[in-house]
Amino acid sequence: MNIVVAEDEFLIADMLVVSLEEAGHRVRDAPHGAGALRLIQEERPDLLITDFMMPLMTGLELAEALRADDGLRDIPIVLVSGAQGLIARERSDLFDIVIDKPYRIERILEALARLIAKPID
Amino acid sequence: MTQQLPRLSTGVPGLDPILGGGFVEGASYIVQGQPGAGKTILGNQVAFATASSGRKVLYVTLLAETHDRLFQSLSTLSFFDKAQLGSRISYVSVFQTLNKEGLGAVVDLLRKETKRQGASLIVFDGLLNARDRAETDLDVKTFVAEVQSQAAFVGCTVMFLTSARTHDDSPEHTMVDGVIEMHEELVGLRTVRRLRVRKSRGSASLGGFHQYEIAEPGISVFPRIEAALRLPSVSDQPDLTPLTSGIEGLDVLTGGGLPRGSTTLVVGPSGSGKTSFGINFLAAGSHKEPGLHFGFYESPDRLLSKASALGLDLRRAVDKGELEILWHPLTENLIDKLAYRLLDAVAARGVKRLFIDSLGGFERAAVHGSRMVEFFAALTNELRARGVTTVATWELRDLFSSQVSAPGPEISSALDNLILMRQVEIGAHYKRLLSVLKVRDQSYAAAPQEVIIDGHGLAISGPFEEAVGISTGLARPLGASSS
Numbered sequence: 370m371n372i373v374v375a376e377d378e379f380l381i382a383d384m385l386v387v388s389l390e391e392a393g394h395r396v397r398d399a400p401h402g403a404g405a406l407r408l409i410q411e412e413r414p415d416l417l418i419t420d421f422m423m424p425l426m427t428g429l430e431l432a433e434a435l436r437a438d439d440g441l442r443d444i445p446i447v448l449v450s451g452a453q454g455l456i457a458r459e460r461s462d463l464f465d466i467v468i469d470k471p472y473r474i475e476r477i478l479e480a481l482a483r484l485i486a487k488p489i490d
Numbered sequence: 491m492t493q494q495l496p497r498l499s500t501g502v503p504g505l506d507p508i509l510g511g512g513f514v515e516g517a518s519y520i521v522q523g524q525p526g527a528g529k530t531i532l533g534n535q536v537a538f539a540t541a542s543s544g545r546k547v548l549y550v551t552l553l554a555e556t557h558d559r560l561f562q563s564l565s566t567l568s569f570f571d572k573a574q575l576g577s578r579i580s581y582v583s584v585f586q587t588l589n590k591e592g593l594g595a596v597v598d599l600l601r602k603e604t605k606r607q608g609a610s611l612i613v614f615d616g617l618l619n620a621r622d623r624a625e626t627d628l629d630v631k632t633f634v635a636e637v638q639s640q641a642a643f644v645g646c647t648v649m650f651l652t653s654a655r656t657h658d659d660s661p662e663h664t665m666v667d668g669v670i671e672m673h674e675e676l677v678g679l680r681t682v683r684r685l686r687v688r689k690s691r692g693s694a695s696l697g698g699f700h701q702y703e704i705a706e707p708g709i710s711v712f713p714r715i716e717a718a719l720r721l722p723s724v725s726d727q728p729d730l731t732p733l734t735s736g737i738e739g740l741d742v743l744t745g746g747g748l749p750r751g752s753t754t755l756v757v758g759p760s761g762s763g764k765t766s767f768g769i770n771f772l773a774a775g776s777h778k779e780p781g782l783h784f785g786f787y788e789s790p791d792r793l794l795s796k797a798s799a800l801g802l803d804l805r806r807a808v809d810k811g812e813l814e815i816l817w818h819p820l821t822e823n824l825i826d827k828l829a830y831r832l833l834d835a836v837a838a839r840g841v842k843r844l845f846i847d848s849l850g851g852f853e854r855a856a857v858h859g860s861r862m863v864e865f866f867a868a869l870t871n872e873l874r875a876r877g878v879t880t881v882a883t884w885e886l887r888d889l890f891s892s893q894v895s896a897p898g899p900e901i902s903s904a905l906d907n908l909i910l911m912r913q914v915e916i917g918a919h920y921k922r923l924l925s926v927l928k929v930r931d932q933s934y935a936a937a938p939q940e941v942i943i944d945g946h947g948l949a950i951s952g953p954f955e956e957a958v959g960i961s962t963g964l965a966r967p968l969g970a971s972s973s
Binding site: 378379400424 | 554557558561585586602603
């Protein structure tokens with residue numbers, strides 16, 4: 370699967386990229402929402418994993434931008450967030466899965482497995 | 491005409507007065523100190539205070555630590571409010587931007603982000619890391635200059651937190667409007683945290699070191715009271731009618747009682763009746779003249795038992811709110827914190843009768859003994875201006891001594907009245923003695939008096955029998971032969 374990761378904290382971004390690559394995915398990452406949007410437009414990934422609080426464009430704004438774009442609206446979005454889990458869960462129109470930080474990497478992999486098993490239509 | 495600059499309150503108790511009223515809006519500050527000094531706590535405390543006043547904050551990190559780890563440690567502090575995260579305070583990491591695109595890109599990102607968020611405050615945590623990245627000092631200087639000028643343009647205040655030891659003449663220092671240094675150091679066996687404002691453009695700051703503590707509410711700073719209360723906070727309105735001492739037989743000796751607003755020092759060795767003197771003084775209080783016992787020795791319960799053993803009921807006064815007992819055991823204390831606790835308690839209840847048992851408790855808490863003269867002067871001036879009549883004790887070391895030592899200059903400069911208490915061995919008896927050595931602006935009888943406990947606390951039974959050597963504690967009746 371082609372995945373774009375949007376995460377400003379490099380430790381988390383690094384860990385995500387390495388783990389997802391080890392699980393057999395192709396991963397590109399961006400340090401903020403604006404960079405991620407550019408990557409998504411180039412890559413047309415199968416999935417976006419995004420943080421909430423990021424400079425230039427938050428995860429919420431990024432998700433809104435995707436859903437407003439006819440070409441990108443169907444890309445599933447996983448939100449990974451510390452404090453904004455509640456806000457995000459109220460927006461099931463934007464996020465397919467919300468995972469609270471801190472989390473173990475297995476949770477992300479399990480979530481991906483579920484998304485693959487049950488494709489969004 | 492001088493102009494007051496608009497201020498951003500730091501929300502950190504005690505810090506605003508040191509900065510001359512808070513941060514100057516749109517100004518930039520460097521906060522520096524070793525790891526563990528509390529810079530990140532300070533930065534976050536200011537961020538949450540700013541957010542809770544309805545403003546937006548941008549917290550920018552260059553740290554290796556994740557934000558979640560940071561939130562985890564902040565969650566033990568009461569100012570931390572998860573609901574503000576992502577709404578009024580945004581935590582963003584620019585580490586990747588710095589690594590991939592350099593300082594110029596970080597400056598650009600901060601400019602866009604400040605505008606986008608409408609931020610009133612930027613906290614930039616980890617300036618040292620920015621220096622690592624910069625090829626020369628000039629780059630960090632340019633970085634600081636650009637960040638602060640673009641923030642000032644939109645009226646946004648900036649705090650740069652750094653563990654770097656920057657010097658007075660370092661380029662960053664010349665750029666910013668203020669520098670706050672935080673220290674943690676060992677003095678003897680104890681750790682002392684203190685802070686100082688090294689540079690403060692546009693404000694009269696309180697110079698020198700001020701102690702601070704980190705506890706559950708976050709950081710509290712205690713400005714040295716001789717600096718903060720250089721002049722009393724209220725104007726003195728002297729009331730010349732004396733206040734009864736509460737000790738039977740004493741008022742006639744001191745010209746009608748203790749002068750209102752004066753400080754009386756009761757000196758004497760252990761067991762001479764100093765605490766009992768204070769209990770009598772407090773027992774004479776009323777709802778119009780509320781009392782405060784500020785002690786370092788007896789716990790409140792022990793003090794109440796001691797009073798009832800003397801035949802004085804302080805418990806009723808406590809229950810009616812006429813008396814408050816504050817106890818600070820002689821363990822590790824911060825001297826200025828003690829002084830603020832005292833002054834706050836005085837202000838809260840309009841205390842008129844104050845008993846401090848003893849001034850030695852303040853002295854023990856002092857890290858620098860050389861400031862005691864100024865410390866006690868500021869404290870007693872403030873109490874006097876608030877119309878508080880104070881009785882304080884001072885312990886003499888020797889039970890019996892051929893030398894009668896006067897209290898040191900640190901004490902004597904602050905006191906108005908001086909009373910000596912002793913146990914005196916005469917014949918085959920021990921007797922208690924009280925001598926009025928000084929009363930400011932009132933005539934007094936200086937002859938030594940015998941003190942008894944008459945079922946209503948201390949009382950003066952009359953002049954001590956004629957003897958020599960009374961003030962040493964080892965007396966001989968006049969006419970007895972000296973062996």
